Amino acid sequence: MRDEQNGHNPALTELRRRLDDGLARMRLNKTLLAGRAGLGRTTVSEAFQADGPVPSAQTVTALARALDLPVQELLALQRDAAGGGGGERPGPGRLIGEWEPHDLEVHPAGHSKVVDGSDAPGVRVLSGYVRRDHDRVLAEAVRNVAAGRSRIVVLVGTSSTGKTRACWEAVQPLVDRGWLLWHPFDPTRAEAALEDLHHVQPRTVVWLNEAQHYLGNRAAGEQIAAAVHHLLVTPERGPVLVLGTLWPEYAHQYTSLPAPGGDDPHSRVRELLAGRTLTIPDSFDAPALAAAAALAEGGDRLLADTLTRAHTDGRITQDLAGAPELLTRYQHASPAAKALLETAMDARRLGVGLHLPQAFLTDAAIDYLSQTDYDQLTDDWAETAFAELAKQVHGKQAPLRRTTPRPPRRPPTPSTASAPPSPQQAGPVFRLADYLEQHGRTTRRRLCPPASFWHAAHACLTHPDDLSNLTRAAQVRHRLVWAHHLRHRAAETGDTFALLHLAVMREEAGDREGAETLARQAADHGNTAALYRLAEMREETGDRESAEALARQAADAGSPFALRRLAEMREETGDREGAETVYRQAAETGDTFALLRLAVMREEAGNREGAEILARQAADAGSTGTLFSLAVMREEAGDREGAEALAQQAADAGSTGTLRRLAVMREEAGDREGAEILARQAVDAGDTEALRRLAEMREEAGDREGAETVYRQAADTGDTGDLRRLAMMREEAGDREGAEALARQAVDAGDTGALRRLAVMREETGDREGAESLARQAVDAGDTGALRRLAVMREETGDREGAEALARQAVDAGDTGALRRLAVMREETGNREGAEILARQAADAGDTEALLRLAEMREETGDREGAETVYRQVADVGDATLSFYNQLEEAFKKRWPYGLDPDGTPTSPWQ
Template sequence: MDYQRHPEAQSAITAEGALAELRRLLKAGRLRKHLTMDQVRARSGLGRTVVSQAFSSSAPPPSGATISALASALALDTDQLLHLLDVATQARSTPPTPATGVGEDDVTGVDELGRPITDWDPHDLEVHPAADAPAPGSGGGRRWSARLPAYVRRPHDDELAALVSEVGMGHSRMALLVGSSSTGKTRACWEAVQPLATQRWRLWHPFDPTRAEAALADIERAGRRTVVWLNEAQHYFGASGGLGERIASAIHSLLTDPKRGPVLVLGTLWPEYANTYTALPEPGRTDPYTHARALLSGRLVVLPDSFDSTAIKDAQAVAAAGDHQLSHALQHVRDGKMTQFLAGAPDLLRRYQSALPPARALLRAAMDARRLGVGPQIPVCFLEQAAEGYLSDDEYDCLSDNWLEQALVANTQPVHGNLAPLRRNRHRYRGTVTPQIHTNPSSPTYGLADYLEQHGRYERRHLCPPESFWQAAHDHLGPEDLVNAANGAHHRYRTRWAYQLLQRAVESNYVPAITELAWLLEVREPECSARLYEQAVEAGDTRAMCFVAHARDMDMDIEGADEMYWRAADAGDGEAIDVLSERLDAYGAVEGIARVYQKSVDLGDTRCMKHLIEWKKEAERLADVDWSSPQYQDGGRSEVLVLLARWRAEVGDSKEAERLYQEVADARSSTKKVAPRVEQDIFSAISEGQPELRRLLNELRERGVHHAGAEQIMLNVVDSGNVEALHWLHDDISDRWPHFIDLWPHGLEPDGSPSSPW
């Protein structure tokens, strides 16, 4: 019976009756198709347990996603089955059985954070809309599940299923899915939590007013049977001002507190962000992701960019059973990139490549903004002004009076579902004030599509934005975006613009900008720089404290440097803690190791407690040694270095440990060996996104380069944002390599011409 067309039947049927009818239709569909349960599983893309429970009369009601997949595999009416599921779940008087190992008293969170999983629309959780319309006759797609294609499982889904199984047994777990844009990360997370939906789990998606602020504000309320949803996790762990590290520490506390479990933390990351957060810093460099790296260790699940042969066969089986979306994708995809096609990525790229000049100029300005750290909410007034420099003279002269409106209409027109090159950001009032993100709060903001952002990072990686970009940034961006843009300018040796952008941010009393400007002016205006550092230190900026401490070191004021490093460490600065760990000989190994590790413990890293005890004992043993003994000709320095090397190896810094062991060997053999630092740094630069550097270096070595040729090659390198590479190249080929500071003493203009004094 069609219960939607006969409302009197809806009131008559009970929850149990609706569920029984739902399962009767599923079984009838399977028998009509002459399918075994394994064949149903293959066609639907669902796991064996999920399929068995869907047909079992003793199991809880299946999820909407499961019903949609089964309806597609069995050629049944999706809307009719979903309607029966609605009746079965909404009118059901007996609550679902709690997960194994979780008592009835543990059903709710600490303060009901989030909403029941069954109340969420996956599109609100940022699952990309599919590229094709639902199958004909599906009733117009009343429910979200009618708009999503059937799900095809891949190996990473088995990893997530095992994780969810452990969560169901009462254990807290976390996983971040790592993959490129539109590879199915968010959809995989959504499918993974469906078994928890029938167990009355809740899902919390921290989002407003910003993701990072929402996460830190309410993470303490997250409690039992809650899914913490961290889609695009770079917005959480990469938050500025130490916010990301505090979020990582808070999540670590949530996962390790048995009184708050079980909880499941799920998120997604692009590979470049995952590499950034997990990479060990170079010796002497800042380590901004200490807690994030520890949190993510062993919790990353990598997704492939494309379907393998097994997944393609499963997708073909589902398509043959009647899934029109997968069938459409299979007809157009030749490289296995099913999810990218379904998410509309090819059409996004075609829209960008075929756009009229004004629309393409807006997109290129947005691409450059994102790769230089601006956004993700980009003011339209910035885009309008910046776009001028991306147009040729003829294109600019041909602009119509309403060119901006036309370009925005073209770029916001969806390619599939609600996926568009640019999307207008809209904010609802939810009882809190949305922070001002740019200088003109009345100006609307736009977000660039993920796929185009990633494409722009590669396509434009060696290009410096034009003059109009920097002027628009100066006129229309807020303080944090100004600092990010200024760093982008400085990395490209556009020092005049770096100064102007930072000066603009300082006018807003943005403390990090004060520190950045002080650093920029250290050589040019040392007195002004000193005043700015003092101002930033008084405002509590730990980065300024570290700069001041370094300056005191250079003046041989060791005690003063220590005082400033400890002041920064007391404020929670990870760089200061790292530096202090390398300065043990300045105040004794016993006190140094104890204080550094205790500081880590105070900041919430409880794993250090065991190390603290062990290393303190070792340091105390060294403190009792008579270093004046003949066997310690170097005053015991080598023994302390051995201790430090072992310590570094223990905490995972194998590179620094190796360097310290080499220093011990040098000290004991009374010979000094100099490592080829230039080569090491060059290859590090290549691995960090400068693939042209190896080619350039080889070109310079193999043939003599005249002055003009060298200058052009240097300009190509600096446009990519790697000014440090110029120092390395100069040191390596100084005999025929003009120093870039001699060529461009005042920096460069955006077009590559030398700047005048400023």
């Protein structure tokens, strides 16, 4: 930027003027100033140079401190200068010190302070802050970014547990360092994030509060996760700090592995969150309560007030946010108001967005009322009920408040379907209080909404995501009629998954033209799976030419797996020539798995040279698995020399596990010497797993001393599993103290299972007291399964009372499966009454699988009516995350082929 340009950048001119004044006032030259500020002489010179670039925020901060100038004022000038010089677009965000915490969605606590003698609106204040264990982790992340290393931390906890406040407190050390904070919000969170993530500048905090609105967005969530990952791993864009918050159910949804063969809609989000989430407890522990009491005694009236109510259960943050009053308002609401709240709770837990249309709530609430309450409704019942729910409670919250969505800032995406109306056209919308939403998810999880809910959703909701989510909710609850009608409504609004489903239905009905039209509409909106699915269906009917054309279209639209699947289908039918042709097409799109299959086919045909060429091509493209597969094939064929050569190539390309696999194969063949040689080669190549395998081989051979030596070598590389094995060996040798020390080392390194294994060993030797002590230590370290394992062992020995006591402890620690396991064991021993009692207790604790087991138990006893009652309860829960859901769906269809009505009665035949 040249001096003559500074006339167009008054902020830069003013920044340099104030630096010059400060330099003159302090009577320093630039050399002395550089030393005092800890900056280079050139950096300081350029900061004062008229035609120099805009100095960085870090430079301005150092100069301001050295010259005793106001840091924040100069940083504001620096930011304005960076954005007004006609250069690159400035990064999003503003200085952390310019933010008000409530604008970042920190829950307000207590009453606002009103400025004395004025009519100015009240200033919302925060209570004193009590630091807990998770704050130490956040503080470490902040120290890392201050030192130049980008970090991400996502706090996971239930509603109103202090997640957002913890993030706000954590970033305060960055205020004086001139860091920016960016909260993507307008026009929607996901759109704002997707648009500007690639503009984020170094020394920026990216604020992803309620991260489900970003990472869980059906259209953009995966792209946002990829953009955040790229931001974190690109050195020249850092340092940055990404902070997010999530409720546990969203964290579980995003990090759970998909069912085999099922869709994987959150693969990038799962990778982003791996190892980067931090759980925040629901309540304060004893030290935190003591710290809060000390702040209260020091004059913090907000904490003093909440401690009078929440000191026994430790739910301090929830009380500060007004949760108890919200719950009281719900419990004591008028019938009409309670019906509206329960409608809103059901809508949110079944996937409707934050902004609930008034027309939908009003129409849906009707069947939530008893007949007596319905008969007593007045003409203005809805207006009166909404007014009742709008009244604020402690913490400046309302159970159900009217809200105004921000209007869209850009033209809608072109669509062949009619666009949903804008919020203004759709009428008033309302938002349910967070705590009541969480309460509804817990207390209403086993209830299916009544008929008026589904009717109002079909009539009043217009957003594709809302309709798609409710379609799925109806489907998994076996409400097939409503699933059908809602799917059609979703398709009308442009939902690509609904279009795909309808395309498949048309294809199955023989309407190929209609199916292809719908599939193309879905593909035009980014859902290439539609074309891929049609290709599969055409291939299955023998129409190969049409299948190949559709697969090519899917590949051209960005789905190379479509061609691969087509090739696999041809290979399955024995058409190897046709399969190889399509595999070649897939390989040309960059599908390295296709190269692998081609290489294997060449190897099987005896063309080893061709196979190796393809394998190397795959390795060059980043897939060493082809070399590995060929090495295994040659080893199995007896060509050890060829196998070793390929394994070494794979190791050179980064796949050290190939050498380990050959070592295992030779061990299994009885060649221990050859196995050890290969294992050592793998170790030399950096494969620590090979060390463990070598140790296991020695242990199997009876060489315990040699095994322990190698286990120690592996443990030194950070392999916690070897620390655990060492602990077991010490325990078996009678060295309990050494065993516990090693187990704790493993736990500190992240292997909580080490303590559980020790506990089991002590239980087996009859040391129940020692076993329970270790199990509780394991639970404290996060291993809730330790108590369940002890409970099962006690049940097996006939100590039912002791087993139940431990199982309940496990449930209290979050392991609901403990009671279910005991129920199954009692069923197997013939104690059906005891089994049913435990199964019901497990179901009440939220274990849906226990309900299903209870239904099966009743059916086995011939109690078909009782079994059907419980099967309906399973359907009402609508738990599509159950690993056996597909089988469960088939069981529902056999019982109720036309589905269930909302009230649970079988649906009459319909077409």
